[in-house]
Amino acid sequence: QVQLVESGGGLVQAGGSLRLSCAASGLTFSLYNMGWFRQVPGKERAFVASISPYSSTTYYEETVKGRFTISRVNAKNTVYLQMNNLKPEDTAIYYCAADRGPVRPMSNGAPDYWGQGTQVTVSS
Numbered sequence: 001q002v003q004l005v006e007s008g009g010g011l012v013q014a015g016g017s018l019r020l021s022c023a024a025s026g027l028t029f030s031l032y033n034m035g036w037f038r039q040v041p042g043k044e045r046a047f048v049a050s051i052s053p054y055s056s057t058t059y060y061e062e063t064v065k066g067r068f069t070i071s072r073v074n075a076k077n078t079v080y081l082q083m084n085n086l087k088p089e090d091t092a093i094y095y096c097a098a099d100r101g102p103v104r105p106m107s108n109g110a111p112d113y114w115g116q117g118t119q120v121t122v123s124s
Contacts, residue, residue, distance in 0.1 A: 002026040009118030022096030038092035
């Protein structure tokens with residue numbers, strides 16, 4: 001059974017930082033592109049960042065470029081999202097995703113597996 005378990009969310013002031021982690025189990029981690037999405041109430045889940053199986057390629061949504069960094073450690077079956085200079089508009093539930101497909105920015109329909117989400121709240 002595949003599980004993706006996110007952690008590291010919380011409440012932070014604007015300008016602050018958080019690091020999200022996603023621990024994967026039940027799959028061959030190094031075969032999957034890994035990604036992060038986020039969702040706010042009333043809106044569709046939106047792509048944030050993704051990373052190829054051996055970290056050679058990363059993609060970012062435009063508004064997080066230069067502030068967020070995605071990384072992975074295959075030996076730990078874990079993907080990270082370092083979020084710096086957080087803004088109130090970054091407030092959302094953040095989801096981890098695994099996609100066995102080609103290296104590409106992930107669309108909502110791409111991932112094979114999803115985590116349960118972790119709340120990030122940025123106060124102004």
